Amino acid sequence: MNIKHYLDSTYLKTADQANLSEQENTEVVKNCIQEAIDYDFKLIMIRPDQVVLAKKMIEAANSKVTIGTVIDFPFGNGTLEEKLAEAKQAIENGVDDLDYVLDYEAFKRGEIETVKEQVLQGTKLGLAHHKIVKWIIEVAALNNHQIVQLSALIKNVVIANFSEKEYDKVFVKSSTGFYKKPEGVPNGATVSAVKLMLENSCPLAVKAAGGVRTYEEAVEMIQLGVKRIGTSAAKAISTGEISNSNY
16 A cells, blocks of 8 residues: 555644744745655645645656645635635646535535535536545534535535546545644544545545544555545654644
8 A cells, every 4th residue: 555645745724823934834834845745645735825836846846746725714614706716716826636615514504505506616616627626524513414414415416417437536525624622522534424424425535634643543544445634744654653743
């Protein structure tokens, strides 16, 4: 198993969140991009305003690392128009993967048509530009029944509106990693949540994001059936080191 090609190496902190200056945070981003190049990870996942930087560095290194970014992050409560505008800009900047945060609070309020339209239009935009599209459902904000329902909703919208050959370009993703739960309660991918996602999103793929920090945890997720893992501990996972990452 080449575990590196499952890993979406992730850094999504703003300078304020990292308690750094803008210049210092940019250096962290550069180091993460370079690490992804050096270790041949599947993808580097960064904020939208860093996509151009990643594109330049990856092209200069003649690397095959792809670039992902988050859309309407981390809350997913922007309008459809705002989501699409941010995604269009990322596409223009050279992104490969669009990881939309679905409006899971709207879903919990019963605004099902709003959520379906987000999935339809966001997916349509991404696939029209030959991008991978992922929908972040934020499992820590949902109960098991809601995880099942939302995974199935995404699957059903894709099946109803896109061809079978495009299914492998659409993922259901567990978490932003930024959702606040009580101390000690997981805010990212858990085995139980991922199993529910896999059972109810098939034939769409699943990305486990948040909380996967060791080689053993990554292998467990892959053996469950996930196709991608979002983690800020990609280097530690690939080398068997211990990570102090909190994402």
